[in-house]
Amino acid sequence: MTPPQEPVRRRAVPPGGQDGPRLERSGQMWRIRSLETARQVLRARDATFQAGFTAEQIPRGIFRRHPILISDGALHDEQRRSLARLFAPAKVPDRYGSLIEERAERAIASAVARGEVRLDELALHYAVAVTAEVVGLTSSPVPAMARRLEAFFRQPPADYSKPRYGRTRRQQMLAAQRGLLPVLRLYLADVRPALREHRRRQQDDVIGHLLAEGASTADVLVECVTYGTAGMVTTREFIAMASWHLLEHPRLAARYLEAGETERFAILEEILRLEPVVGHLYRRVQAPLTVHDGDTAHELRPGDLVDVDVRAANLDPEAVGDDPGDLCPHRELPRGVAASGLAFGDGAHRCPGAPLALRQTDALLRRLLAAQPELLRAPDIGWDDVIAGYALRDLRIGFPGR
Template sequence: MERLGTERPGVWRIRSVGAARQVLRARAETTQAGFTAEWIPKGRLTHHPILISDGPQHDEQRGKVGRFFAPRVVAERYTGSMEACADRLLAGALAAGRCRLDDLALLYSVEVTAEVVGLTDSPVPKMARRLVTFFNQPPFDITRPDLGRTPAQWARAAANGLLPIIRFHLADVRPAIRARRRARRADVVSHLIDEGYSDIEILVECVTYGTAGMVTTREFICMAAWHLLRHDALRERYLVAGEQERFAILNEIIRLEPVVGHLYRRVQQPVTISEGAQSWTLDPGDLVDLCIRAANADPEVVGDSPLELCPGRSLPAGLNQAVLSFGDGAHKCPGQPLAILESDVLLRRLLALDVTVAAEPELGWDDLIAGYFLRGFDLTLAGRKPSTSPDQTLK
């Protein structure tokens, strides 16, 4: 744990699991500061977005919406539609003989997320394009005043952010709200209507769920496929493994490659963080940068060879297989069961085909989610590969 230099006073950087979990669980002392949460206007909203709210309101929101993301609910309610979507998209890719995986994963993740959220009253490809344009933002530095942006960059950020949101509202969210006011369904939008959310508040939540579900799962599917296509033995093991072992493989990949690489908290009340014999006091106003990739490789927690892909690691009791890739504490991502299941459904079908990499993806960085993105991941697809037994795989 370190305090950054004098040019950025009041900024702390944490690279260990223990210290990071203390900050994430300091519920009364810290608040959400990532994803530009502190720059999102909240004055006219009775219900603050779940991603950026804190305290009792956040707890109540999480408790009520959690039922849509419970592992059993996810498996029973959405597996069939995930399989149908994956089969349809891969059938099109097979007919063409190739696909760009980041594009296919976008359509897939948006369709899955749309069903859970309730944005099913507009075409998925058009909605996906609208969601993608929201991320066409100028860079920023969350540790600097005014995010380090120039006035021109702020103007571009407003234009690039607001116009897609308006289009998203008119074309996707408003039709969904109208349909569900007539007849409720088992989805998030119907729940928000029942909770008394206004149309604008529902829009803000849909932006949160839509972009989070689309961006993080899309990138993880591509990253997991990249790992599995580069490691033949792991890929073959994955294809013959049972569900829990496959999930362990995917959680280990996302431990190594967390889509959101940094989480940020703002200190509201003094909080003391301890590690071994050392302790540090964080003061109100301090910004804490939780370096997730580094923390996930903390050898004190994950054991030997922390930078190697080793599914089924022995981890301390109570620690998630993905370590901190889905966060911890009050803001732990509720969508982990959904993300892992939908990734597994598509990857099992994709990797069962005769797949070769036609073009390696280009790796980029998105400041808004403080994480990576992969683009231009081209695959060549032939028919289904001959089946492989577990015994053959391990030889």
């Protein structure tokens, strides 16, 4: 492909930057910036357990089955296998293609008719609309459900390296309040009506699948929270980020419109490598684990917390080659390294919704760019501690030729 005239470089750089050694240890915490070493940790399925997304604070005793986000080992493998028919890459186009295309068409037609929109808000409602259909939360209006899902991310600051995430007692109470109240509201307004409908009429979606597997109401609720928030926040932010890059680089946008699906997806994955929505992945070591960075071995002990710095690992020149900070969709990568780096994770907890997220983003971007939008305002960049990722807000576009 023809590269843009100016290099396309990373927009979202957190305060404090990302420099540091490839591996470093401080107390019981390891920070890893080597992509290959990070993959070893993420693939050590019996030696490391999920510790991100406040997973270690989620009560487990109330669930008949652990939520897929925090389960590990044989249980997690079983859950992933049983969900394969819903999210396997080969099944996504046939299963969700028409839904995604219809929702994307509706979203962009509405935006063009209005003449000017906040793209991050449009992306939010679009992502929630698609996710609601996939999960089975179709008994309530999308805008109201989007507001309830957004409320999960209004949390006090969190530092995973410190006990109780470094929060004061007051902040812990606030975190519990801001976590539990949105769950209650989502249950009453969205999940309970959906459960009633599913029990009246069997449906082939995530809720239907969970009920068929014997899941309890609490199990269904927490999975709806997991799929709803993950499907909303990651796709929303990536749509906004990819749009921002393409709108500021017209030659890249023109190439995107001309390209076939394979090349479009390559552009999207390269943008995602540069701009991973989830910036850090955390694992708790459960059994002695030896990892290597080149010829150097490192011993991780039970109880250690591992912080995989996704942003830094995705710029590891030993894994992604020269000029790792430039967008290059035809980049040659070593065997086994995903085009998006670690942006969708790796190993047992690699994001099952990755194919769906890429297809959603592509469907909306094709229609958006074809409508010849104008960037009216670049977004503000904020940071979210829950997902250790960026939040783009107030990205405004107009359609002067329509």
